[in-house]
Amino acid sequence: MQRFSNDDLGRILRDCAGEADAPAWDEDVLDTAFTDLGYDSIAILETTSRIQQEFGIRVEDEAVADLDTPRAFLEHVNDVSAAHSE
Amino acid sequence: MFDPSPYRSQIAAECDFDPYREGLTRREVGRMDRVAQFAAVSADQCLADSGLDARTLPRERTGTSVGTAVGCTMSLDHEYAVVSDEGREWTVDPAYGVPHLFDYMVPSSIVREVAWRSGAEGPAAVISTGCTSGLDAVGHGAAAIREGAADVMLAGAADAPISPITVACFDAIKATTPDNDEPESASRPFDLRRSGFVLGEGGAMFVLEELGHARRRGARIYAEVAGFATRSNAYHMTGLRPDGREMAEAVRTALDQARLNTDQIDYINAHGSGTKQNDRHETAAVKRVFGDRAYTTPMSSLKSMVGHSLGAIGSIEIAASVLAIRNDTVPPTANLREADPECDLDYVPLTAREQRTDTVLSVGSGFGGFQSALVLNGKGGEG
Amino acid sequence: MAAAVTGLGIAAPTGLGIEDCWSAMLDGRSAIRTVSRFEAERYPVRLAGQVPDFVPSEHVPKRLLPQTDRETRLALMAAEWALEDAGVDTGQRDEYDMGVITASTSGGFEFGQGELQKLWSKGPGYVSAYQSFAWFYAVNTGQISIRNGMRGPSGVLVSEQAGGLDAVAQARGQLRRGTGLLVTGGLDASICPWGWVAQMARGDMSRERHPERAYLPFDRAASGYVPGEGGAVLVLEESEAVRERGQHSYGTIAGYGATFDPAPGSGRQPGLRRAIEVALADAGMEPEEVGVVFADGAGLPEADMAEALAISAVFGARTDPVPVTVPKTMTGRLYSGGSALDLAIALLCLDRGVIPPTANVTDPVPGLRLDLVLGEPRPAEPASALVLARGHGGFNSAMVLRASDTAPH
Numbered sequence: 032m033q034r035f036s037n038d039d040l041g042r043i044l045r046d047c048a049g050e051a052d053a054p055a056w057d058e059d060v061l062d063t064a065f066t067d068l069g070y071d072s073i074a075i076l077e078t079t080s081r082i083q084q085e086f087g088i089r090v091e092d093e094a095v096a097d098l099d100t101p102r103a104f105l106e107h108v109n110d111v112s113a114a115h116s117e
Numbered sequence: 118m119f120d121p122s123p124y125r126s127q128i129a130a131e132c133d134f135d136p137y138r139e140g141l142t143r144r145e146v147g148r149m150d151r152v153a154q155f156a157a158v159s160a161d162q163c164l165a166d167s168g169l170d171a172r173t174l175p176r177e178r179t180g181t182s183v184g185t186a187v188g189c190t191m192s193l194d195h196e197y198a199v200v201s202d203e204g205r206e207w208t209v210d211p212a213y214g215v216p217h218l219f220d221y222m223v224p225s226s227i228v229r230e231v232a233w234r235s236g237a238e239g240p241a242a243v244i245s246t247g248c249t250s251g252l253d254a255v256g257h258g259a260a261a262i263r264e265g266a267a268d269v270m271l272a273g274a275a276d277a278p279i280s281p282i283t284v285a286c287f288d289a290i291k292a293t294t295p296d297n298d299e300p301e302s303a304s305r306p307f308d309l310r311r312s313g314f315v316l317g318e319g320g321a322m323f324v325l326e327e328l329g330h331a332r333r334r335g336a337r338i339y340a341e342v343a344g345f346a347t348r349s350n351a352y353h354m355t356g357l358r359p360d361g362r363e364m365a366e367a368v369r370t371a372l373d374q375a376r377l378n379t380d381q382i383d384y385i386n387a388h389g390s391g392t393k394q395n396d397r398h399e400t401a402a403v404k405r406v407f408g409d410r411a412y413t414t415p416m417s418s419l420k421s422m423v424g425h426s427l428g429a430i431g432s433i434e435i436a437a438s439v440l441a442i443r444n445d446t447v448p449p450t451a452n453l454r455e456a457d458p459e460c461d462l463d464y465v466p467l468t469a470r471e472q473r474t475d476t477v478l479s480v481g482s483g484f485g486g487f488q489s490a491l492v493l494n495g496k497g498g499e500g
Numbered sequence: 501m502a503a504a505v506t507g508l509g510i511a512a513p514t515g516l517g518i519e520d521c522w523s524a525m526l527d528g529r530s531a532i533r534t535v536s537r538f539e540a541e542r543y544p545v546r547l548a549g550q551v552p553d554f555v556p557s558e559h560v561p562k563r564l565l566p567q568t569d570r571e572t573r574l575a576l577m578a579a580e581w582a583l584e585d586a587g588v589d590t591g592q593r594d595e596y597d598m599g600v601i602t603a604s605t606s607g608g609f610e611f612g613q614g615e616l617q618k619l620w621s622k623g624p625g626y627v628s629a630y631q632s633f634a635w636f637y638a639v640n641t642g643q644i645s646i647r648n649g650m651r652g653p654s655g656v657l658v659s660e661q662a663g664g665l666d667a668v669a670q671a672r673g674q675l676r677r678g679t680g681l682l683v684t685g686g687l688d689a690s691i692c693p694w695g696w697v698a699q700m701a702r703g704d705m706s707r708e709r710h711p712e713r714a715y716l717p718f719d720r721a722a723s724g725y726v727p728g729e730g731g732a733v734l735v736l737e738e739s740e741a742v743r744e745r746g747q748h749s750y751g752t753i754a755g756y757g758a759t760f761d762p763a764p765g766s767g768r769q770p771g772l773r774r775a776i777e778v779a780l781a782d783a784g785m786e787p788e789e790v791g792v793v794f795a796d797g798a799g800l801p802e803a804d805m806a807e808a809l810a811i812s813a814v815f816g817a818r819t820d821p822v823p824v825t826v827p828k829t830m831t832g833r834l835y836s837g838g839s840a841l842d843l844a845i846a847l848l849c850l851d852r853g854v855i856p857p858t859a860n861v862t863d864p865v866p867g868l869r870l871d872l873v874l875g876e877p878r879p880a881e882p883a884s885a886l887v888l889a890r891g892h893g894g895f896n897s898a899m900v901l902r903a904s905d906t907a908p909h
Contacts, residue, residue, distance in 0.1 A: 049563035069563055073355060073629045076290060077566075084626060092291055123624050177774065181760065187636060188658075197616040200697055204621030208539050208693045211700055218701035219892065222606050222690075223835075224637070225658045229893035233763035238771055240758035241895060242666060243658040245604070245637035253655065260673055266758070266778075282616055285624035286631035348596065349645040349654045354567075354633045363651055366596055484633045485642025487654055 035086060035108045037061065040101055043081050048074030061102040068101075075104075088112045118191075118279050126293035128300040129279045130317035130424030134158075145230075148217050150189035151277035153227045155320030155429070160231045160271055167324035168336060169269070171236045175330075180239035180267035181232045182258040183322075184250030184274030186428030186483070187283060188224030188243075194280040196221065231271055231322070239267040247483030248388075249347065250274050251321070251431020252491045256345035258325045268330045274432035275320030284316065290355060292392055304425075305452040306389035306418035307396050307460040314390040317424025321432040323439075339439045343476075344375030344492035355484050357394050361402025364480060364488040368406045375492040377476060379407045382414055382492075384447045384472075386438045386479040387464070389418020390425050395482060400460045402480070402488075415472070417465040421451035431481045435491065438477040442495035446471045503672040504742045504749040504904065507586025507735030508844045509578030511687065513549030513728050513831040517581060522848050525856040526877045530830040532711040532726050537691045545705045547714050548691050549728025549832030567630040568643065569608025570729070571689035575640040576647055578733040579683055583648065586735040587747050588681065590648045599652030599679050600645045601671040602733075603663025603686035603836035608635040610692035644683055644733075652679045660891030661796070661833060662758070664731065664840030665899045669756040671736050680738060685843075686836030687731030699727050702892065704800055712860045715833075717797030717826050718804050718868060719861045725799040731837020732844035750847035754884065754902040755783025761894030772796075772896040773810040776886065779898035780814070783884075787815045790822055790900070791882020792855050792873075794842045796890045797826035799833075801865070807888070808868040821871035823878060826858040839889035843899065846885040850903040853881045 041056030052069040053060050060068060065075060075098070079090045088111055098104040121127035132155075136146045139158040149157065164170065196218055200209035220226035225243045232241050240261060244254040251274035258272030287293040294313035296303045304315040331338055348367040352358055372378065388399055404411045419430070419437050426433065441447045446469050453466040475496045481489045508518055513531035515521035524531070531549050540546040551574060556565060559577035568576070579600075583590065590598060612635035618626040633639055638656045645654055653674045657666045664686035671684035690699070699705060706724035708714040715726040742749050757778025759771030780787065793815075796807055815822045827845050828838055849855055855878040864872055885901045 047566055049561070049565050071353065071356065073290060073567075076629045080289060080625065080629070092295075176762075176768075177759070180758075186638070193612075194616065194619075197613070197694060198620050200694070201617060201620065204617045204619070207617065208542060209697050211543055211697045214697040214701045216701055216703075218698045222609065222695070222698040223658065223660050223892065225605075225660050225663075225891060225895065226893055228659075229760075232760045232894065236762070236766075238760050238762055238768070238774075241659065241760040245656045245658050246641070246654065247633075247636060247638045257655075257670070264673060281624060282612075282619055282627065282631070285619055285627035286615070286629065288624060289627055289629035290632050292632070347653050347655070349600065349642070349651050351595065351645045351649050351651045353646065354639075354642050366651070483638070484636070485638040485654075485656075486645060487638070487642070 035088065035105065035112060037101060037105060040105060043078050044070060044074065047077035047081055062100050064099050082108060119281055124284050125288040125295050126284060127297040128303055128315055130315055131279060132319050149230060150192040150221055152185055152189055152275050153230045155275035155277060156183050156227050157230045157234055159273055159275065159320040159322035160235055163322040163324050164235055169324060174236055175268055176236050176238045178239055178268040179237040180261050180270045181228050181237050181241045182244060182254045182270055182272040183228040183231055184244045184254030184428045184432060185224050185227055185276050186245060186247045186250050187276060187278050189221035190283055191277050191280040192221040194282045227275065235271055237271055246487045247485045248427050249431055249481040249483040249487040249489040250428030252479060252481045252489040253347055255323060255342060255432060255435055256491060259342040259345060262325060262327050268327045270325040271322060272325050273320065273322030274429045276427040276429040277318045278427050279316055279318050287316065302452045304391050304421050306391040306421050306450055307456055307464045308453050309455045309457045311391045311396065313392050314420060315424040317426035319426045319433055320429050321436040340442050340493040340495040343494040344371035346370035347487060347489040350486040350488060352486055357398040357482065359397050359401055361398045361405055364399065364402035364482060365405035367488045367490040368402065368478065368480060371490040371492045375494060377492060379410045382476050382478050383474045384441055384477045385414055385416035386434045386477055387416050387418045388480055388482045389420050389450065391420060397459050399480065400462055403462065411462055413463065415447050415463050415465045415470060417448055417450040419448060434479050438479050438493055441474045441477060442493065445474050447474060502739040502752040503675045503736050504739040504752050505734050505847055506737050506742055506747050506749050507582040508750065509582030509733040510844055511551055511574040511578045512730040512841055513551055516554060525827050525830055525845060526854065528857050528859045528875060530711060530859045532714060532832055535691060538693050543696060544707055545700055547711055547726050549726060550691060551730045567634055569611035569634055571608055571687055572639050572643050574689055574730060575687040575733065576643060578687060579644045582683065582733040582735045588735065595649055595651040597652055597680040598650040599654055599674055600641045600650050600683045601655035601667050602641045602684060603657045603667035604637040604640060605658060605660050605663060605688045605835035606690045606695060607637045608639055609690035609695045611635050613692050613694035640687060650683065659895045660893065661835055661838050662889040662891035662895035662897040663836030664838065664843060665887065665889050665897040666758060668734060668753060668843060668899065672753045675736055675738055680741065682736040683733060684736055685731060685733040686840035688835040688837045689729035691729050715799050715829055716861050717799045717829065718864050718870060718872060720863045720865050722799050722801050722804055726832035728832030728834045730834050732840040734843065749904040751850045751901045751904045753899065755779040755785065755900035757782060758897045761896065770806055772807060772890065773813050775896040775898040776810060776814045779900050783900040785884065785900060788818055790884055790886050791880065792849060792885045793822055793824045794846050794885060794887045795824050795826050796888045797828060798890065808870050812869045816869065823855055823873050823880065824870045825855055825873040827856045829859040829861060842887045846887050846901055850882055850885055850901060855880050
């Protein structure tokens with residue numbers, strides 16, 4: 032199963048909601064809050080819906096609200112993906 | 118109205134509406150989107166109720182003001198599927214464009230229907246401020262009378278948003294409820310287990326009249342539009358800050374205009390959409406203005422029963438508020454069984470309450486950041 | 501008190517910004533061309549006035565690009581320019597003392613097409629969350645208020661081509677009720693296949709292939725109208741406050757009147773004449789005092805005749821005829837943006853003392869009794885202007901502008 036990477040997240044966010052407020056989308060952004068990167072709740076909703084379309088990974092509504100950094104988001108998406116493929 | 122099975126939210130509050138039974142002709146039904154039909158039928162009803170008719174209406178001094186959030190979206194949705202061959206063609210086929218397509222694109226066609234059938238030839242406006250359109254259209258109508266642009270205004274709102282595109286976009290932002298199993302109890306404003314709004318549809322229109330004009334002809338007066346204000350939150354197109362500051366500002370301004378203080382408001386008709394953020398936001402706004410009085414002023418949400426008909430709901434709520442004054446009874450918030458601790462006001466749970474009701478504050482909140490407040494005063498109207 | 505216009509932001513087919521647009525219009529340079537925004541080959545109507553050289557990422561924060569239609573991007577840019585032109589620092593003002601009231605005709609229609617296509621071709625799960633607001637009629641007011649931190653009274657009006665005037669009139673009402681600054685105007689942009697087919701359904705777009713022969717209001721060869729995109733944003737402030745801060749004003753909104761035409765077959769008169777009379781009465785002016793009329797100019801023989809009759813009914817008794825012009829012959833009809841742009845151009849006309857011409861019209865219908873400004877700009881020092889707009893379905897709006905006495909000439 033292909034892992035959902037930070038690059039994937041950066042690309043989808045950029046596509047759904049424009050460039051982040053960060054010098055580059057790299058390791059440094061992992062623990063920065065989405066809101067500090069300039070992404071609001073709709074940007075995250077758009078992103079989860081795009082991930083479902085592209086990767087077939089479904090992130091439940093209830094979980095999204097607590098995923099406030101790229102690291103938390105990535106971990107959750109990959110957990111869901113792993114649980115699904117088991 | 119369509120198969121909801123592919124959608125997250127699959128329930129809605131639909132009107133049992135037969136345009137022919139309501140007196141529209143085949144030709145009218147043929148050219149009007151459902152939203153225009155709602156507006157037309159509501160206009161006929163309010164005119165009949167007012168005692169004015171085509172002969173007695175001062176045509177050139179009668180204006181029209183109709184609110185709608187999404188206009189003729191049902192027709193646009195359907196016709197797009199036709200011209201694009203269900204989304205297969207980007208450069209869509211003009212041969213399949215129906216003659217009324219421009220009228221569907223531009224919702225000013227809705228007010229045209231109201232003006233034509235009533236004979237109103239004064240200023241006409243479609244007010245489209247999202248989900249506050251229904252309050253704002255009445256506010257606009259009252260302002261036109263105050264400014265002397267008209268003696269009579271047919272004002273109100275309509276929306277018919279139960280179409281695939283609207284349901285899909287509310288699914289996407291998760292504003293509507295996913296609780297599809299028990300439709301009647303799915304709209305639960307202020308309840309701990311509320312999960313979003315239920316889409317609705319409909320319309321309500323009013324005859325607004327300059328007070329002297331109404332008295333001279335011996336009209337029955339339901340209430341006075343005593344105050345109206347709108348503010349923007351300038352925060353987010355869909356999000357609300359929990360502090361309710363801008364709605365509070367609109368309420369304060371509307372009360373000032375009405376020369377009423379918070380002690381004199383008998384009932385608050387809430388926006389109460391049943392989304393997590395709205396109900397908190399609104400509760401905070403009312404507390405900000407009313408202070409301790411917030412806890413003893415009944416406030417309820419009609420959307421618990423009729424759903425959220427976007428631009429129309431503000432006018433439907435004004436109609437309910439007018440009836441609350443008429444009947445000295447305030448409507449309940451249905452389905453409110455366990456209040457959210459953050460929503461700790463008197464929301465008139467489950468059953469209507471008989472109480473002296475002379476003054477009502479109705480508030481609304483809409484995408485785009487719109488915050489509106491309208492004050493009705495039933496005192497002195499017939500005196 | 502008076503409602504002074506202190507800032508203009510223009511996004512028109514004839515140019516971005518005041519100077520580009522104004523100089524093109526004085527030169528009579530029409531921007532009507534074959535549609536380039538999509539493959540128009542299959543359509544019987546192919547001409548439009550398109551806003552040229554607009555690069556969204558240069559004018560709109562990148563974060564807003566995925567959630568905005570073209571009309572909103574243009575509106576955000578025009579609003580920024582208008583505020584800059586007015587010398588307003590929004591951060592220094594009371595946020596509740598600034599409001600936004602705009603007109604729209606079709607909302608973010610191109611954005612809507614994209615989402616409708618996803619809905620029908622792929623399914624509801626593919627529809628964007630941004631569809632919940634990016635297409636609707638209120639989007640420009642909402643986005644402008646957010647971008648500029650304006651928390652005062654807001655509004656959105658939809659009355660097709662009349663909308664630009666109706667929005668400014670509502671803004672004037674809020675100014676009178678005490679709000680210090682209003683950002684207002686109108687802007688539309690729906691030159692996409694879906695919008696094109698919807699506009700064609702009216703049946704009154706010109707099918708003429710030559711751009712200079714396609715939109716000829718009051719001409720014997722009038723054959724319909726050409727649509728366009730764009731519009732203008734205006735900043736309105738109370739005139740005393742403007743004087744106090746030493747800010748230039750283009751002129752004031754002196755009067756406004758709006759009527760609605762009776763239903764067809766009623767035998768009653770159309771309402772444009774009455775709208776003009778109401779606007780003049782509202783301004784406290786006599787017909788003799790009007791220096792120039794910016795006509796609606798439908799480009800259809802019957803509607804042109806009706807407008808000419810309304811104008812001559814009000815102004816016919818004058819010894820000197822009132823100059824009448826239709827600069828929108830160079831842009832096409834921009835819907836709500838069209839009447840807002842007419843206001844902006846009329847204010848520049850008052851401010852700069854020259855009347856922009858009606859382009860391409862060379863053979864006016866005999867007997868119209870209009871003093872049309874044709875071909876060349878006409879030097880004049882009009883003290884006031886009347887702007888007319890008719891919206892599809894029966895809307896008639898008229899607005900009287902007065903030259904600013906503080907305007908430097």
